[in-house]
Amino acid sequence: MIYKDIFKVQKNMRAVLLSLVPIVLFSIYIYGQRVLVLLILVTTIGTAAEYMWEKHYGSKASEAVFVTCILYTMTLPPSIPMWIAAIGILFGLFFGKLFFGGFGRNIFNPALVGRAFIYVNFPEPMTISWNVASGFFPGGFSSYLTQEIDAVSSSTPMIMFKNSGALADIKSLVLGTIPGAAGETCKILIIISALYLIYKKTASHEIMLGSVAGFSLLSIVMKFAGVHAANPLYGMMMGGFLFGTVYMATDPISAAKTKAGKWIYGLIIGAVTILIRSMSLFNGGMMFAILIGNTFAPIIDYFVKEAEKKKKEAAI
Incomplete structure (x- = not known):
């Protein structure tokens, strides 16, 4: 066959x-x-x-x-x-x-x-x-x-931080010599893969950057507010955030498809990840954040298209 x-x-x-x-x-x-x-x-x-x-x-x-x-x-x-x-x-x-x-x-x-x-x-x-x-x-x-x-x-670095506030060595986090899920450990390889997928126009850089921005901004806000949250760099290196951002959030079928929608969709995923990590019983959060983003993706695209349509009508 x-x-x-x-x-x-x-x-x-x-x-x-x-x-x-x-x-x-x-x-x-x-x-x-x-x-x-x-x-x-x-x-x-x-x-x-x-x-x-x-x-x-x-x-x-x-x-x-x-x-x-x-x-x-x-x-x-x-x-x-x-x-x-x-x-x-x-x-x-x-x-x-x-x-x-x-x-x-x-x-x-x-x-x-x-x-x-x-x-x-x-x-x-x-x-x-x-x-x-x-x-x-x-x-x-x-x-x-x-x-x-x-x-x-x-314990994974995420569980260790959740339970005691202790942070793993940044070198181990970047190189991937840490316990964790099979593919989420080596951040260098994930970042290289992201650049390759962007170059091949296979994955959306808007979604990736939007997710990083949402994660970073809310991390900073919550840290200043006294909420239990790691600084953005450590936070992105722990758990499956980068792997999820590069490979799961950018799924062309379940993600937002309009340009502005991709930014909004990414921002939602990044922000929700921090909310789940900091204010729930779950150690991670990226998995649920992406599924929530999937839920809102069609709605985001609808309102973006409607806004663009009204803008064009007003310009006529």
């Missing part, structure tokens, strides 16, 4: 896949080969599910499913049980994409729909992260495949 008979060829998706290669390789290096096994499992299950669904309706699976599976895997802690990861990708694809009509019709980012589902239903394994792979850290492509969570678990 020819590849093009199974999948819709999507050049933009291939650019995203290429940008993810260094992040995936670094994750396997740091946390060991369990990340690779997890990625293969999730991708196999996800692509098979979409292929069978689309085939039933006489259509092809989209190459976007590979992006969804990889992004979903990269948002998981490496110690996550395989069966929970499998449930999450199936839920995300069906309830975040396929039930809406497939690629191009989904309201929410399907990778985050899957992650949110297992985060709510399986909170303990979703908040435990490896600090060691095969007895040392970094892992160095270790063959460490078992969990042994009690022996190797450690």
